[in-house]
Amino acid sequence: MSAGSFSGGIRLSISDVSANKPFERIIPSGVVTIPLRQDLGGVCNAKVKKGDEVKVGQVIGESATPEGASIHATVSGKVAEVIKAYPHLLGGFVPAVVIESDGKDEWVGLESSADPLTTIQQAGIVDFDIKPVPLVAKLNEAKSRRANALIVNAMDIEPVLSSRSRLLSERVQEVACGIDTIKSIIGAASVYIAVDENAAQAISAIGSACGGAATIVGLNPKYPQAIDLLLVKSILGKEVPCTEAYCVADIGALVLSVETVAAVGRAMAEKKPVVDRFITVTRSNGTGAKNVQVRIGTPIREVLGHCGISVEGMGKVISGGPMMGTAIANTETPVTKEVLGIFVQHEKDITRFDAAVCIKCGLCVEICPVGLMPFIISGFSEKGMYSKAQDNDIFTCIECGCCAYVCPVMIPMVHWIKFGKAQIMAQRSSE
Amino acid sequence: MGPVTTAILAMGGLGVFLSILLGVAAKVFFVYVDPRIGQVADVLPGANCGGCGYAGCSDCAAAMVEGKAPVNACKAGGASVAQAVAGVLGISAAAAEREVARIFCKGDSARAERKFKYMGINDCRAAMLVSGGDKSCSYGCLGLGTCVANCPFGALSMGEDGLPRVDDEKCTACGTCVKLCPRHIPKVVPVSQKAASLCSSHDVGKLVKEICEAGCLGCGLCKKACPEKAVEVVKFLSVVDHTKCTGCGKCFEKCPTGIIQSLVFTVV
Amino acid sequence: MSLRDIIKMIVVLTIVSAVCGGGLALVRISTADQITYQKIKFIKEPALKQILVGYDNDPVSDRKEIVTGKDKKGKDVATTFFYAKKAGQVITIAFETEAPGFAGNVGVMMAVKPDGTMQGVAVTTLSETPGVGTRVKEDPSFCAQFVGKPLTANFSLGAEIQGLSGATVSSTAVSNAVKSGVELYTKHKSQLGF
Amino acid sequence: MAHIREEEGEVVAVEGNQAKVRIRRSPACDSCSTHKTCGLLGEGETVLTALNTVGASKGQRVRVSLKVEGGVKASFILYLVPLAGLVAGALIGYHSQVLGDKDISGAVFSLLFVVLTFIGLKYYAHLKYSGDQSYNPKITKVVA
Amino acid sequence: MEDYLMLVVSAIFINNILLIRFLGNCPFVGVSSSMSSALGMSAAVLFVNVLASLICWILQKTVLDVFGLEYLQTLVFILVIAALVQLVEIIMQKVAPPLYRALGIFLPLITTNCMIFGVAVLNIKEEYTFMQALVYAISTALGFNMALILLAGIRERMDSTARVPKLLQGVPICLITAGMMGLTFAGLLGLAK
Amino acid sequence: MKAPELVVSATPHIHSGNSVRKMMLSIIIALLPAVGMGCYLYGFAALKVIAISVISAVAWEAIFQKMMGREITVSDLSGAASGLIFAMLLPPTLPWWIIIIGTLLLILLGKEIYGGRGCNPFNGVLVAYVALQLSYPQQMIAWAIPEGDLMTEFPPLQVLRDEGVSSLAMYFTNKDLLLGIPIIGAIGEVSKVALLLGGIFLIIRRTISWYIPASFLLGMVIFSGIFWLSDAEQYASPVFHLLAGGGFLAAFFLATDPTTSPVTKPGMIIYGLLCGVLAMIIRMWSQWIDGAYFAIFIISMLTPLLDKIKPRVYGRVKASVSS
Amino acid sequence: MAARIVKEFTKGLWKEIAPFRFVLGLCSVLAVTTDVKNGLGLGCAVIFVTTMSNVLVSALRKIIPDKVRIAVFIVIIATGVVIVELTMQAYFYSLFLVLGIWIPLIVVNCLVLGRAEAFARKEGVMLSLADGVGMGLGFTISLVVVATIREILGKGTWFGLPVMWEGYPGFEFMIRPVGAFVCLGLLLGIMNVISARGRRKRK
Ligand SMILES: Cc1cc2nc3c(=O)[nH]c(=O)nc-3n(C[C@@H](O)[C@H](O)[C@H](O)COP(=O)(O)O)c2cc1C
Ligand SMILES: Cc1cc2nc3c(=O)[nH]c(=O)nc-3n(C[C@H](O)[C@H](O)[C@H](O)COP(=O)(O)O)c2cc1C
Ligand SMILES: Cc1cc2nc3c(=O)[nH]c(=O)nc-3n(C[C@H](O)[C@H](O)[C@H](O)COP(=O)(O)O)c2cc1C
Ligand SMILES: Cc1cc2nc3c(=O)[nH]c(=O)nc-3n(C[C@H](O)[C@H](O)[C@H](O)CO)c2cc1C
Ligand code: SF4
Numbered sequence A: 001m002s003a004g005s006f007s008g009g010i011r012l013s014i015s016d017v018s019a020n021k022p023f024e025r026i027i028p029s030g031v032v033t034i035p036l037r038q039d040l041g042g043v044c045n046a047k048v049k050k051g052d053e054v055k056v057g058q059v060i061g062e063s064a065t066p067e068g069a070s071i072h073a074t075v076s077g078k079v080a081e082v083i084k085a086y087p088h089l090l091g092g093f094v095p096a097v098v099i100e101s102d103g104k105d106e107w108v109g110l111e112s113s114a115d116p117l118t119t120i121q122q123a124g125i126v127d128f129d130i131k132p133v134p135l136v137a138k139l140n141e142a143k144s145r146r147a148n149a150l151i152v153n154a155m156d157i158e159p160v161l162s163s164r165s166r167l168l169s170e171r172v173q174e175v176a177c178g179i180d181t182i183k184s185i186i187g188a189a190s191v192y193i194a195v196d197e198n199a200a201q202a203i204s205a206i207g208s209a210c211g212g213a214a215t216i217v218g219l220n221p222k223y224p225q226a227i228d229l230l231l232v233k234s235i236l237g238k239e240v241p242c243t244e245a246y247c248v249a250d251i252g253a254l255v256l257s258v259e260t261v262a263a264v265g266r267a268m269a270e271k272k273p274v275v276d277r278f279i280t281v282t283r284s285n286g287t288g289a290k291n292v293q294v295r296i297g298t299p300i301r302e303v304l305g306h307c308g309i310s311v312e313g314m315g316k317v318i319s320g321g322p323m324m325g326t327a328i329a330n331t332e333t334p335v336t337k338e339v340l341g342i343f344v345q346h347e348k349d350i351t352r353f354d355a356a357v358c359i360k361c362g363l364c365v366e367i368c369p370v371g372l373m374p375f376i377i378s379g380f381s382e383k384g385m386y387s388k389a390q391d392n393d394i395f396t397c398i399e400c401g402c403c404a405y406v407c408p409v410m411i412p413m414v415h416w417i418k419f420g421k422a423q424i425m426a427q428r429s430s431e
Numbered sequence B: 001m002g003p004v005t006t007a008i009l010a011m012g013g014l015g016v017f018l019s020i021l022l023g024v025a026a027k028v029f030f031v032y033v034d035p036r037i038g039q040v041a042d043v044l045p046g047a048n049c050g051g052c053g054y055a056g057c058s059d060c061a062a063a064m065v066e067g068k069a070p071v072n073a074c075k076a077g078g079a080s081v082a083q084a085v086a087g088v089l090g091i092s093a094a095a096a097e098r099e100v101a102r103i104f105c106k107g108d109s110a111r112a113e114r115k116f117k118y119m120g121i122n123d124c125r126a127a128m129l130v131s132g133g134d135k136s137c138s139y140g141c142l143g144l145g146t147c148v149a150n151c152p153f154g155a156l157s158m159g160e161d162g163l164p165r166v167d168d169e170k171c172t173a174c175g176t177c178v179k180l181c182p183r184h185i186p187k188v189v190p191v192s193q194k195a196a197s198l199c200s201s202h203d204v205g206k207l208v209k210e211i212c213e214a215g216c217l218g219c220g221l222c223k224k225a226c227p228e229k230a231v232e233v234v235k236f237l238s239v240v241d242h243t244k245c246t247g248c249g250k251c252f253e254k255c256p257t258g259i260i261q262s263l264v265f266t267v268v
Numbered sequence C: 001m002s003l004r005d006i007i008k009m010i011v012v013l014t015i016v017s018a019v020c021g022g023g024l025a026l027v028r029i030s031t032a033d034q035i036t037y038q039k040i041k042f043i044k045e046p047a048l049k050q051i052l053v054g055y056d057n058d059p060v061s062d063r064k065e066i067v068t069g070k071d072k073k074g075k076d077v078a079t080t081f082f083y084a085k086k087a088g089q090v091i092t093i094a095f096e097t098e099a100p101g102f103a104g105n106v107g108v109m110m111a112v113k114p115d116g117t118m119q120g121v122a123v124t125t126l127s128e129t130p131g132v133g134t135r136v137k138e139d140p141s142f143c144a145q146f147v148g149k150p151l152t153a154n155f156s157l158g159a160e161i162q163g164l165s166g167a168t169v170s171s172t173a174v175s176n177a178v179k180s181g182v183e184l185y186t187k188h189k190s191q192l193g194f
Numbered sequence D: 001m002a003h004i005r006e007e008e009g010e011v012v013a014v015e016g017n018q019a020k021v022r023i024r025r026s027p028a029c030d031s032c033s034t035h036k037t038c039g040l041l042g043e044g045e046t047v048l049t050a051l052n053t054v055g056a057s058k059g060q061r062v063r064v065s066l067k068v069e070g071g072v073k074a075s076f077i078l079y080l081v082p083l084a085g086l087v088a089g090a091l092i093g094y095h096s097q098v099l100g101d102k103d104i105s106g107a108v109f110s111l112l113f114v115v116l117t118f119i120g121l122k123y124y125a126h127l128k129y130s131g132d133q134s135y136n137p138k139i140t141k142v143v144a
Numbered sequence E: 001m002e003d004y005l006m007l008v009v010s011a012i013f014i015n016n017i018l019l020i021r022f023l024g025n026c027p028f029v030g031v032s033s034s035m036s037s038a039l040g041m042s043a044a045v046l047f048v049n050v051l052a053s054l055i056c057w058i059l060q061k062t063v064l065d066v067f068g069l070e071y072l073q074t075l076v077f078i079l080v081i082a083a084l085v086q087l088v089e090i091i092m093q094k095v096a097p098p099l100y101r102a103l104g105i106f107l108p109l110i111t112t113n114c115m116i117f118g119v120a121v122l123n124i125k126e127e128y129t130f131m132q133a134l135v136y137a138i139s140t141a142l143g144f145n146m147a148l149i150l151l152a153g154i155r156e157r158m159d160s161t162a163r164v165p166k167l168l169q170g171v172p173i174c175l176i177t178a179g180m181m182g183l184t185f186a187g188l189l190g191l192a193k
Numbered sequence F: 001m002k003a004p005e006l007v008v009s010a011t012p013h014i015h016s017g018n019s020v021r022k023m024m025l026s027i028i029i030a031l032l033p034a035v036g037m038g039c040y041l042y043g044f045a046a047l048k049v050i051a052i053s054v055i056s057a058v059a060w061e062a063i064f065q066k067m068m069g070r071e072i073t074v075s076d077l078s079g080a081a082s083g084l085i086f087a088m089l090l091p092p093t094l095p096w097w098i099i100i101i102g103t104l105l106l107i108l109l110g111k112e113i114y115g116g117r118g119c120n121p122f123n124g125v126l127v128a129y130v131a132l133q134l135s136y137p138q139q140m141i142a143w144a145i146p147e148g149d150l151m152t153e154f155p156p157l158q159v160l161r162d163e164g165v166s167s168l169a170m171y172f173t174n175k176d177l178l179l180g181i182p183i184i185g186a187i188g189e190v191s192k193v194a195l196l197l198g199g200i201f202l203i204i205r206r207t208i209s210w211y212i213p214a215s216f217l218l219g220m221v222i223f224s225g226i227f228w229l230s231d232a233e234q235y236a237s238p239v240f241h242l243l244a245g246g247g248f249l250a251a252f253f254l255a256t257d258p259t260t261s262p263v264t265k266p267g268m269i270i271y272g273l274l275c276g277v278l279a280m281i282i283r284m285w286s287q288w289i290d291g292a293y294f295a296i297f298i299i300s301m302l303t304p305l306l307d308k309i310k311p312r313v314y315g316r317v318k319a320s321v322s323s
Numbered sequence G: 001m002a003a004r005i006v007k008e009f010t011k012g013l014w015k016e017i018a019p020f021r022f023v024l025g026l027c028s029v030l031a032v033t034t035d036v037k038n039g040l041g042l043g044c045a046v047i048f049v050t051t052m053s054n055v056l057v058s059a060l061r062k063i064i065p066d067k068v069r070i071a072v073f074i075v076i077i078a079t080g081v082v083i084v085e086l087t088m089q090a091y092f093y094s095l096f097l098v099l100g101i102w103i104p105l106i107v108v109n110c111l112v113l114g115r116a117e118a119f120a121r122k123e124g125v126m127l128s129l130a131d132g133v134g135m136g137l138g139f140t141i142s143l144v145v146v147a148t149i150r151e152i153l154g155k156g157t158w159f160g161l162p163v164m165w166e167g168y169p170g171f172e173f174m175i176r177p178v179g180a181f182v183c184l185g186l187l188l189g190i191m192n193v194i195s196a197r198g199r200r201k202r203k
């Protein structure tokens, strides 16, 4: 199927050297630290205490709500500590369980359940996307809004990452099984699989596995095509009415990343909960890129070591990609469900966005994939004119970063826009 | 008819017409405005800082005249303005205690740990959006000076150690810094307050010890030491009740981090 | 507002207005002559200076208004005659006339000697096209053609007067004005009193 | 394009279910350097009659919501319609010369037409707004 | 017809009442800070300018000229304009209260606007006929409104993205910008007188 | 306390590498052919004007930035670019002190007063140009005569004004006009080939988009075309209007000034068309012989309003009656 | 009392100098400052009108009803203006021709009405006189300052006397409207600098 696109957006010049690298498995050797909050659900309650013996797949954090995702041990061994305040990736503190691996890798499987939703909940599946939401919550919402199109997003969020295309070509069966399950849960009429049109391997693999059950859509990997708003526009030709809390379910679509769907397939077929992440690790100069399958809780330092990336002269370590990823404070930070990839920038490659003055060249306007006038919004935020920023649709911004990327004076536009949004929210909550 | 008569008649006629028109207008638009509102507004500083909680000085003036706001409602104006307002309204102003802002964090660049090197917009509120701020302590001053840049009276300056300083002479206790600081580090206290624990952290002592040499551990030694029972520990943070504190200094000696201290010495 | 207030309002405003009106009328009366003098001086004097010679009085003060016609509505129209004197003797009389040109009227100040010869002609006001019609004012040779001719001469264009090429309309206007001025002068000569 | 505007003011009188509320004229005045001396009478405040739905009493500060026409449309109706009347009157008077002199009849007709448009406007406003309760100001909240 | 066109072009561009003739700076500086105020003010100025200058024109021709009271022009005009604005305000409030509330605020601002008075005087000084006076009044107001709206646009933009030195912010930069706006119209010199 | 190792910042973490300096460099490069032609025609005098203009513009920029306590950013070449563009509009005979006054106005009123690069609502070059046209009119039209078999001492548009359409063919061929040899005019405006070369370079480099120059020239052609078709005796042909005067320089280098032109595609097109049409109106009926520069100056006042024509926002919900 | 009179007089000369400190009556400052002579001429007219209106308003302040006060002020001011108009026509006709409508426009100069409303309405005759003269003089000073800059830069003369070097070619820009706006804008900016300095010093 050919598909539409969107105006604006960019092709990143960084080449995706990792696309054809198969996943390498990383089993943590020593200690794993598993934060008890890894999604937008809530903090899970610790089910273990210091000294407990645990096995891989054993629930160590149970969600406080029925829709939340559980958290599992990812190595077998002994609980070394339950930390009350462990620094979270995005700031703040959450509880975390530290497990000392015994190297045996003993597993416990999921209990069988008639209701696939229960299985998904117990398997701790979230939608592995920029904002990981517990999958059950997402499915329930889609169901209640009668979403009838399921879109499996195998487009990589950012071009330097290739884990999704790779996963699709390696784990076709799991994906197919996951699609079946989810399709039956929400009663979707149609299924689309969005794939980078250049990822020939993935396309042919899924093509032969799915037969006619799903439509495979090859898309131009123009950034940020993988954002669900733009994906539904390209595939379904419809735009989601953008309110402050937009939801693609509003137009009857459910977009799930391919990793999510594969996890569902694995949970249904093999009764395995989520203990691994499938991520791409890249450096700013493109060398040493690898796709890895890594246990949750493994310190990023260990992952980098495995990929042969030295800590020497390291400037920035980014969870995710260079455009939307979160820079992390510390390489001891563990891989969690929130980590979409790892991008390492050396000191000399760090880009400094200055508080410069816009020259109104209009490049940002041309590039913005959602049709905003970024320089105006950012300008109003900077000058504290928040209501005007709101009049100019600040909340429609998806923070893709294209505007800042092209700006010749390097205004930190996304930061200003985030700032504006935060100030508006703060003003509202104080009223 | 001579030219003078013509002129007198013409202008007189215009005068009659105009005054009748104005009479009608006065009926149509009649509004009684308390003349004192204008007088009070003239006395107020006119900075429109909003510290009084009204939408600007003239709003505050109206509230004062109507008795809805006390004569000393204008924090920025201080006692002299309160006196003047009281004069206009013919009531006596209770001598209000002058207040100033104090910085409730001592975690300067040498003593408090940072999680990472922050790079981005030079504003504490913006820094909060990047992984919650670079300071390891999630209660401490970020030191980017949002308060300094926005103090309407120029009373704040950024010290070399990365903490803001208050100029007591200039500070009018308007509260702008209190409102803007994302970590609520500046607090407005009576100028006579003698002692305070200059820390805002509600973290447990163990964590505080790891990340900041200047933090209140919540150990409670000060509370025990205080003869006046002026010190309380609220969620691992000691708080001094200034109405009881005599400034005897007993607590200073006991505090393991020296964070509870005499404010008299901190005045620049 | 009580009735008393309203009455007070009306009375005060009326009195103030009326007093001001009356006062101004007095000021006006006391300055009127001087203003007329000044106006004439500023508007007419440059042209007068151009065409009058050899006088020792102030022609602007030595002036006389004579009713010379009626306008459309039947009101009197007056012409001001300026007397240039030497040793108390009238040597020239100057006055202004006008005639329609290319755009609006062209005003002409002309000076006549008691002996019936033309002392001089100068264009005062005109709104002709700059560079085209305005040449009748800017080019001194055009007006110079009138000087020294007897009033009985034929001042028509093409007769004793040559128009400026490209500005025939404007030139005609000047000659027409002069012609009507001669007529006017002849008609009212008796009233001029010298 | 009508929208709701909120103003804060003080109740100066209560009459039945209506209240007279005094509001400051507009922040637009504050930005003008002449606002202190402008206006012969306008004291920068105005009084409007609002539906007293919340039972506010004299002296209270209240929030009043009023539905107002959007700026552009309102300015059209309020100013440009009478202006159009004026111009039309001037043209008719000028060309018909009813009163003899072109200029004078143009002048008289223009003023006449302005008055007529005002009457028309009143009729229009009456039709449009009197039935529609939402155009009446309403007190929504007692602030203090 | 061409005369009128010239009059219009001249009044709007070549001799823009505000930028070249310097009339009406106070409201120009005050109201141009936001586009919506500028629009509201524009309509009010247009109406009042035309009405006031016509009434003044009539008064001049039928009263002042007839009774030889030309010298009272200044006194009479200013009183008439002030009264007129008041009258319009009363009428507006009676005629269409909702509309009045949305826009009436601009009326008093106009009283001290020297443009209204200036145009009334200029109409007499230039000896315009009634029709010319009408066209002139409309055109000057349009010229004023154009400048006001353009400046409002520039100022809104300046507020969001420019970094005017603090000491020039507000009135100073506003005046300088007005000067430059006038300078741009130099490009139209010669199109009309 | 141990020092942190890693840098953390907001997104994005990488940048395209585009910069003001690169943009300015490309506009300078794009002007080199025109500079070359100017020097070829007018020799050392032209080079002197260009040098004085560029150097003084940069110097004024540094001086005012220093005075106003801003960072000195002459190295971004924006001052140099403005100075160079300004020199392109000047006659090669212009005395040095007039150039210096011009660049003073350019930098002070055209930029620094509003906060420097990017803040100015008016094109600095045009502020200076118009101010000089008003203040020193004789010097601004004191054209130099290039070598070559010239039949007139005036620029083509002056000849059109003075002698009418019929004489044009006698003096100029389209090829002369296109090459600029030997044509009289401002240093940078005579050679259309050189300007076109530069313009295409800018479009290829994506320093400018083609909307503004294309619609500008189109506006000129349409407007002059209408009159030419109605009366070819009295009105010159669109081709002549395109090739004579400052149309090309204005369309490619002045109207495209990022700061004072609209940012959206529809805005740019309307802007260009209006500029083109107004340029012709001024050329035909005003006191100036060429209107291209004046037109941009006037139309740039509309830029803030044209920028209200926004792109279509994704998923825009029609604003309901807000409360 | 004498001290108070001096104070009210001098405040208008610097501390509260009208167009610069409170941005009032800009129109005439822009319009008549092409040369110093015109500026001074209008300034004198304004001095007369402010003084006269201040004195009369102050004298009548007890009997003027509040509701019509502004109307009465306007009548008084307009009367003063007409007196100026008539005398100027009679004795300084050339100046009258140059200033044109700017003489009648004094009526709408906010400064004059502003003084009546803010000062003369409340104070005694002597003080109002001092205030009127001072404020008018301050206004005149402002006009002369702006005019000086414009005339010297624009024409190379001051009061018509050449002050620049011989052959100074003039700078028409300053004589044009744009020069007026830019000059006044920059002067207001400079006043801001001075005020800010003063404030800092006082602190
Ligand atoms: C900023 C500046 C100031 C100048 N001042 C003067 C001056 O005060 N007197 C002067 O004669 N020339 C002045 N000049 C110009 C002389 O250097 C010039 O070359 C010479 O006097 C020729 O002037 P002229 O054409 O009037 O003879 C000045 C030039 C500049 C750039
Ligand atoms: C725009 C324009 C303005 C003119 N202005 C004048 C003018 O001011 N005075 C004049 O005498 N002729 C003027 N003319 C020329 C007349 O129309 C007419 O052709 C001329 O007077 C004929 O005179 P001639 O026989 O000397 O050529 C003007 C022509 C045009 C096209
Ligand atoms: C600010 C300013 C600076 C000037 N600098 C010079 C200068 O440096 N050299 C110069 O010849 N003339 C300069 N002039 C003008 C000269 O004094 C000289 O009179 C001018 O060149 C005109 O004279 P000319 O036509 O005889 O050459 C300057 C004028 C101004 C306004
Ligand atoms: C394509 C292009 C055109 C430019 N045109 C102008 C111009 O016309 N005038 C000018 O002052 N600067 C121009 N500049 C330079 C630069 O934009 C200018 O220094 C700043 O925008 C002024 O704020 C141009 C730059 C570019 C890249
Ligand atoms: S970050 Fe926001 S404003 Fe910038 S390009 Fe992306 S969506 Fe547009």
Ligand code: SF4
Residues within 6 Å of the ligand: A357, A358, A359, A360, A361, A362, A363, A364, A365, A374, A375, A403, A406, A407, A408, A409, A410, A411
């Ligand atoms: S890309 Fe940068 S400089 Fe260009 S308009 Fe956008 S914010 Fe301004």
Ligand code: SF4
Residues within 6 Å of the ligand: B103, B124, B140, B141, B142, B143, B144, B145, B146, B147, B148, B164, B180, B181, B182, B183, B184, B185, B186
């Ligand atoms: S006190 Fe608050 S606002 Fe001030 S520097 Fe510290 S964190 Fe920032």
Ligand code: SF4
Residues within 6 Å of the ligand: B100, B101, B150, B151, B152, B153, B154, B155, B156, B166, B170, B171, B172, B173, B174, B175, B176, B177, B178, B186, B188
């Ligand atoms: S220090 Fe704080 S309270 Fe004091 S004046 Fe400044 S902002 Fe107001």
Ligand code: FES
Residues within 6 Å of the ligand: E022, E023, E024, E025, E026, E027, E112, E113, E114, E115, G024, G025, G026, G027, G028, G108, G109, G110
């Ligand atoms: S002085 Fe002209 S509007 Fe104020």
